[in-house]
Amino acid sequence: MGRRGGRPVAYAVLGIWGAAMVVPWLWPVLTSLKQPSDVFTSVLPPTWTLDAYVRVFSLGSFPRYLANSVIVAATVVALNVLLDTMAAYAFAKLDFPFRNVLFGALLVTMMVPSQVNLIPLYRMMIGLHSAIPFLGADTLSGIILPGAVNVFGIFLMRQYFESIPDSILEAARIDGCSEWTILRRIVFPLATPALATLMVFVLLSTWSDFLWPSIISSSEDSRTLPVGLALLAQRNTVSWPETMAGAVVTAVPMALAFSVLQKRFIEGLTAGSVKDA
């Protein structure tokens, strides 16, 4: 019963529901295209203008924040693809001493919130910075290094590698391939879908990360977009269009990536939900 009769109701509910969910991000986008005087007086901008974006980019340090965010995200994703995959392959397919103990030691870290490490890590980065001035606190390396490995990523890739039949790898070994060649020529190409998932969730969590970057960066030169945006939002002298332009700039790269790679994004973020124990 009800399937056909229920449809108009479903459309109506979805429509209202959808509007309630869409307006909160559509409204800020519209605001960013208004002049400060028009913010609260009209729905659509009476005169469409990119002034707010020009101001954010010319007066503020947003070009620098954007560049920093891109550098951090690209480096962290690349490091994770390389390091997580290497380890996951070894844990899935190779025999070595202490394999299970080491894997357990990695898994334990997933249960512990990263905030625990905040203060000691900050002090370690200060120490590193005073020893080697271009590393550690207040440099991008201070943001990148702790993110170079993602244990959940290793867990995910290991599960995927376990589904690759040993016979393929054995055949390659008999043909005289080294483990490194096997990893590069056979495992990597076979793992493309899983790699895409890994890249997406590392990208998203790195791009959105706020607490650690806000603590480790004390000058404009090492701030990422979320840190810069939070500073902008704190200042009462800044107009709403400008703040919203900053918010749009911070959100748009991920929104664009999502619109291109919808399926991968959804898989990447829901990867933990389907578990076979």
Next chain:
Amino acid sequence: MPLSTASPASVGTLTMRPHRRRRSLVGLVLVAPVLLVVGVFFYVPAALSLYWSFTKYNGNTPPQFVGLKNYAFVLTDPQTLNAFGHTVVFALLSMTVGPLLGLVSALLLNLPIRGRVWFRNAFFLPVVMPLVVAGTIWKMLLADNGLINQLLGVVGLDHQWLTDPGTALYAIIATSVWQGFGFETVVFLSALQSIPFELYEAARCDGANSWHQFWAVTLPALRPTMVFVFVVGVIGAFQAYDQVYVMTQGGPLRSTETIVFLLVERFHELKLGPASAIAYLLVAVLATLSALQLRLGKEKA
């Protein structure tokens, strides 16, 4: 099955040994970078933090061992209890309202209607937006003369949401739920779509109407997904910081301070002992939850 174990042992012993040892070294080499990073950037600071939680330490003079004093202080300090209370409210509300919105959305999106991908993406978009962005835009929407007050003002319900200590926390929770419920939607949706159609058919043969089918087939099948969603929601709520920082800075009158916000505050005050104790209380709570998830997860299997 790997060839090495399938081949007869009599042939094996001589040729296999050097092969095994070579592989074992390769394995260690491949995991070495990960172990190094996790060791240096996780285990070392985690151990330091644990040690500092038993000391009086300001970062400049050497830490002095004080036993359980920091824990005793933290567990009786009204400010910690206040922040802990907010965090619990945060967790309780976001783990009930969020999944409920997600479940309703998923049920709607599971109907055979046009434009479901469009709706799904509209719901999911906030999930890919940094929490700092969500906090910033809701700070404007909830401002005294912002959109929400202009709409509510029509019926006389406008309010100073973020400057009233009675509503600020709920405003932040609403922002977080809005940002995250798209995640719950797609998780529930994929769970709904994996329920075998035959189950519904069988229920219909037994004379179950849509409502009965929902209770007898859909809800039980969603149970493991609900456990997952709850745990993820609670873990997120216990780590809430970004939204609070952007929207209220813990105010007004400390009414929106969360555990992590307080931890950072103590850090800035150079009270590293109590800050570390707070961190380890957070570990205790979240580790318990993770263990609970494992147990519940095993039960269903």
